[in-house]
Amino acid sequence: MTITSQDNEIAAxxxxxxxxxxxxxxxxxxxxxxxxxxxxxxEQNEMPFALxxxxxxxxxxxxxxxxxxxxxxILEAFEGPLDLLLYLIRRQNIDxxxxxxxxxxxxxxxxVEMMSDLQFELAAEYLVMAAMLxxxxxxxxxxxxxxxxxxxxxxxxxxxxxxxxxxxxxxxxEDMDGIPRMHRDIHQATAQAPDRNxxxxxxxxxxKEILLALSDVLRRADMFESHQVEMERMSTRExxxxxxxxxxxEKTFVPFVSLFKVEEGRLGVxxxxxAVMELIKESLVDIVQNEPFGAIHVKAKAD
Amino acid sequence: MIERQQLKKIIEGALLAYGQPLTVDKLHxxxxxxxxxxxxxxxxxxxxxxxxxxxxxVLAEIQSDCxxxxxxxxxxxxxxxxxxxxxxxxxxxxxxxxxxxxxxxALMETLAIIAYRQPITRGDIExxxxxxVSSYIIKTLTEREWIKVIGHRDVPGRxxxxxxxxxxxxYFNLKSLEELPSLQxxxxxxxxxxxxxxxVAEVVEEVxxxxxxxxxxxxxxxxxxxxxxxEAETEAEAEADTQQESLHE
Amino acid sequence: MIERQQLKKIIEGALLAYGQPLTVDKLHxxxxxxxxxxxxxxxxxxxxxxxxxxxxxVLAEIQSDCxxxxxxxxxxxxxxxxxxxxxxxxxxxxxxxxxxxxxxxALMETLAIIAYRQPITRGDIExxxxxxVSSYIIKTLTEREWIKVIGHRDVPGRxxxxxxxxxxxxYFNLKSLEELPSLQxxxxxxxxxxxxxxxVAEVVEEVxxxxxxxxxxxxxxxxxxxxxxxEAETEAEAEADTQQESLHE
Numbered sequence: 001m002t003i004t005s006q007d008n009e010i011a012a013x014x015x016x017x018x019x020x021x022x023x024x025x026x027x028x029x030x031x032x033x034x035x036x037x038x039x040x041x042x043e044q045n046e047m048p049f050a051l052x053x054x055x056x057x058x059x060x061x062x063x064x065x066x067x068x069x070x071x072x073x074i075l076e077a078f079e080g081p082l083d084l085l086l087y088l089i090r091r092q093n094i095d096x097x098x099x100x101x102x103x104x105x106x107x108x109x110x111x112v113e114m115m116s117d118l119q120f121e122l123a124a125e126y127l128v129m130a131a132m133l134x135x136x137x138x139x140x141x142x143x144x145x146x147x148x149x150x151x152x153x154x155x156x157x158x159x160x161x162x163x164x165x166x167x168x169x170x171x172x173x174e175d176m177d178g179i180p181r182m183h184r185d186i187h188q189a190t191a192q193a194p195d196r197n198x199x200x201x202x203x204x205x206x207x208k209e210i211l212l213a214l215s216d217v218l219r220r221a222d223m224f225e226s227h228q229v230e231m232e233r234m235s236t237r238e239x240x241x242x243x244x245x246x247x248x249x250e251k252t253f254v255p256f257v258s259l260f261k262v263e264e265g266r267l268g269v270x271x272x273x274x275a276v277m278e279l280i281k282e283s284l285v286d287i288v289q290n291e292p293f294g295a296i297h298v299k300a301k302a303d
Numbered sequence: 304m305i306e307r308q309q310l311k312k313i314i315e316g317a318l319l320a321y322g323q324p325l326t327v328d329k330l331h332x333x334x335x336x337x338x339x340x341x342x343x344x345x346x347x348x349x350x351x352x353x354x355x356x357x358x359x360x361v362l363a364e365i366q367s368d369c370x371x372x373x374x375x376x377x378x379x380x381x382x383x384x385x386x387x388x389x390x391x392x393x394x395x396x397x398x399x400x401x402x403x404x405x406x407x408x409a410l411m412e413t414l415a416i417i418a419y420r421q422p423i424t425r426g427d428i429e430x431x432x433x434x435x436v437s438s439y440i441i442k443t444l445t446e447r448e449w450i451k452v453i454g455h456r457d458v459p460g461r462x463x464x465x466x467x468x469x470x471x472x473x474y475f476n477l478k479s480l481e482e483l484p485s486l487q488x489x490x491x492x493x494x495x496x497x498x499x500x501x502x503v504a505e506v507v508e509e510v511x512x513x514x515x516x517x518x519x520x521x522x523x524x525x526x527x528x529x530x531x532x533x534e535a536e537t538e539a540e541a542e543a544d545t546q547q548e549s550l551h552e
Numbered sequence: 553m554i555e556r557q558q559l560k561k562i563i564e565g566a567l568l569a570y571g572q573p574l575t576v577d578k579l580h581x582x583x584x585x586x587x588x589x590x591x592x593x594x595x596x597x598x599x600x601x602x603x604x605x606x607x608x609x610v611l612a613e614i615q616s617d618c619x620x621x622x623x624x625x626x627x628x629x630x631x632x633x634x635x636x637x638x639x640x641x642x643x644x645x646x647x648x649x650x651x652x653x654x655x656x657x658a659l660m661e662t663l664a665i666i667a668y669r670q671p672i673t674r675g676d677i678e679x680x681x682x683x684x685v686s687s688y689i690i691k692t693l694t695e696r697e698w699i700k701v702i703g704h705r706d707v708p709g710r711x712x713x714x715x716x717x718x719x720x721x722x723y724f725n726l727k728s729l730e731e732l733p734s735l736q737x738x739x740x741x742x743x744x745x746x747x748x749x750x751x752v753a754e755v756v757e758e759v760x761x762x763x764x765x766x767x768x769x770x771x772x773x774x775x776x777x778x779x780x781x782x783e784a785e786t787e788a789e790a791e792a793d794t795q796q797e798s799l800h801e
Contacts, residue, residue: 079657079658079661079681079682079683080681080682080683081682081683082681082682082683083682125682125683125684129682162680162682164738165738166680166681166682168735168736168738169661169664169665169668169680169681169735170661171736172664172665172667172668172732172733172735172736173657173660173661173663173664174660175664175733176660176663176664176667176724176732176733177655177660179724179725179726179733180638180725181652181723181724181725182723182724182725183652183653184641184645184652184653185638185641185725186635186636186637186638186641186725187316187319187320187635187636187641187644188320188322188571188572188633188634188635188636189319189320189322189568189571189623189633189634189635189636190319190322190568190569190570190571191319191322191374191384191385191386191387191565191568191569192322192384192385192386192387192569193386193387193395193396193569193570194386194387194388194389194391194392194395194396194565194569195389195392196396196399196401198389198392198393198396199392199393199396199397199401200401200404201401201403201404202404202447203403203404203405203406204403205406205411205475207475209406209411210411210414210415210418211415211484212411213408213411213412213414213415214412214415214416214419216408216412217412217415217416217431217432220432220433235479235480235481237419237420237421237480238421238479238480238481240421240422241421241422241453241466241467241480244422244453244454244464244466245453245454245466247454248453248454282456283456283457283458284422284454284456284457284464300454301455301456301457308620311622312620312621312622312637312639312640313622313640313643313644314622315621315622315623315636316622316623316636316637316640316643316644317622317636317640317643317644317647319568319622319623319634319636320636320640320644320647321647322571325647329647332646333643333644333646333647334643371557371561372561372564373560373561373562373563373564373565373566373568374564374565374568387565387566387568387569388561388565390561391561391562391565391566391569394562394565394566394582394583395562395565395566395569395582397581397582398566398569398570398574398578398582
């Protein structure tokens with residue numbers, strides 16, 4: 001997304017280009033320069049793409065002569081031999097199907113020679129194309145026998161085919177560049193999502209985990225020795241909670257006997273009694289008896 | 304001047320595209336400077352002068368527009384933003400797969416201590432655990448409605464007394480606290496025969512606790528009263544003894 | 553049953569909260585499962601049964617609701633999304649200091665060739681473009697997740713076959729490859745020149761169709777089944793037909 005990555009891309013593509021990156025002024029926007037001057041792609045701009053001897057060139061030279069300093073820049077604008085050929089053809093305003101192989105070959109070879117003269121390192125593809133053009137030209141000059149025509153593919157047809165195919169995708173790429181695109185033309189709409197805590201599920205707990213935790217605590221407690229966790233019947237502890245809850249609700253002294261329920265039987269009575277004793281021991285309840293053998297009342301201490 | 308309808312669309316668009324709060328100043332800055340030409344030579348949007356007050360008006364308008372929508376326009380401390388209404392949370396939040404959370408060790412220990420030693424104050428828990436109990440733990444357990452305050456100890460500071468709740472029992476499928484595995488079983492694990500040296504003790508402990516935890520799972524199926532548990536206890540003791548013997552050999 | 557108005561609000565909320573395209577299936581899943589009870593025994597949200605068709609209706613309704621808004625509801629390859637309209641871009645883009653990234657011609661051409669000719673090897677792309685395809689471009693396109701390797705051609709070297717992804721379509725605001733602008737028509741190759749007789753044209757035709765059939769045979773080796781690929785195939789086939797037809801004329 002950053003501009004730097006674009007720079008990288010330019011740099012990386014340099015290695016693909018038919019010429020080495022020698023000296024001349026390289027400007028931003030070169031990559032978007034249009035070699036095809038029939039195109040009205042949005043990438044075309046007013047900025048001169050080359051400065052030669054202080055003179056700004058805003059379009060490609062009309063004739064074949066290209067000031068040597070600008071050649072490199074111009075070549076960077078081509079995406080390869082097919083692109084260069086297309087440019088040469090389009091510049092003459094002729095249909096691909098009507099190409100004069102001889103003339104185009106001549107022009108193409110002039111470019112390539114000039115590049116060689118200037119000792120630019122040409123990509124192999126440019127030379128291959130030059131050779132192919134030369135071959136087509138020579139074959140077109142030779143008289144052909146009927147037999148040959150039947151057996152062979154017209155060499156020009158293959159070239160035209162390639163040029164057409166390339167041009168299709170060149171156009172497709174331009175069309176695609178015009179499609180509304182994320183971050184440039186359209187943007188994903190987002191709004192702050194609701195707080196996840198509103199619906200976050202509570203963790204699941206297995207009772208084993210509680211036991212493991214407890215066993216850890218006990219182990220540590222044993223290690224410290226000072227905190228002996230007593231062993232007692234859970235029923236007493238539970239009853240303590242219940243009694244305390246009951247007393248907290250009442251908030252006043254309640255008769256001691258009201259804490260016991262006959263239906264709980266002997267065991268229940270004992271548990272409740274133990275619980276109250278424990279609560280007294282832990283100073284959680286107050287217990288009063290106004291006279292010997294009188295009614296005993298209990299009250300939660302804090303409330 | 305930019306048309307009111309257009310202004311509204313731009314502000315809506317900006318807020319939604321940005322996805323974060325935008326101040327009125329920032330929104331205003333979208334209109335304040337002249338549109339810079341792009342290299343493409345696109346036709347320039349008309350130059351606009353928009354007042355901040357107009358932006359504020361538009362924000363209010365958008366706000367009332369979406370009164371019946373699943374989202375709202377809200378001013379928060381760092382600006383205005385669209386946000387999805389909280390009422391949508393039960394459905395919308397299902398878009399994200401929440402991994403089941405886990406409680407911390409400290410929380411589990413605290414819960415265990417409260418379960419077995421209730422009613423108990425925070426101070427008592429800290430004494431047993433040897434470290435402070437964070438408020439977050441108490442809050443979490445209270446919010447889950449697994450513990451509650453059932454009173455206060457009558458000492459300076461009147462600390463709250465915590466106990467487990469009915470919901471706690473329900474969650475663990477217990478009828479009453481009596482059905483909790485007895486502490487005896489756990490302490491059996493701990494009270495290693497003193498004759499054993501520490502190394503051996505640790506081995507036994509590991510073996511036994513593994514077995515015990517398995518047993519506790521099985522106990523979930525036991526509906527009978529203490530007797531069965533006591534039997535199981537005795538059995539466990541016997542087993543532990545056997546193991547210890549074999550280790551002695 | 554969930555009320556229509558509520559359904560609309562939930563879908564709006566989900567689309568805005570998610571910030572990525574959502575499929576109808578995914579939206580449907582928000583209602584499909586029963587709300588899980590919480591221990592708190594809170595009143596459960598009403599159980600809902602929502603038909604997919606109803607969701608599609610609601611999406612259409614939302615779409616027409618925001619006709620005059622700064623945003624639109626759009627279906628792209630991986631689902632439905634709210635997006636800020638193109639017309640707002642000149643202002644909205646000013647929220648960010650960085651300018652939207654531009655891509656080189658080489659990259660766009662490579663991407664276009666992959667989009668229209670998938671699945672395709674790097675060699676095929678080079679054949680069309682007449683130059684080597686830089687690894688940097690393939691890397692960039694892959695990192696953007698616009699293209700991916702969907703198999704290997706069963707020839708020496710087993711070159712990777714590239715195809716475009718859903719993300720590519722999403723990025724270019726498309727629902728399927730069919731929505732790409734159609735490729736420029738090829739002019740009749742026979743009309744080239746009187747010198748070129750019909751026999752030559754036929755030879756060309758054979759070459760072309762041979763190439764095409766080769767491509768399709770190779771596709772059989774692609775293990776991954778992908779709608780996109782199938783679509784592309786159909787398209788390519790259709791195109792090949794067209795080409796053959798024009799050659800026959």
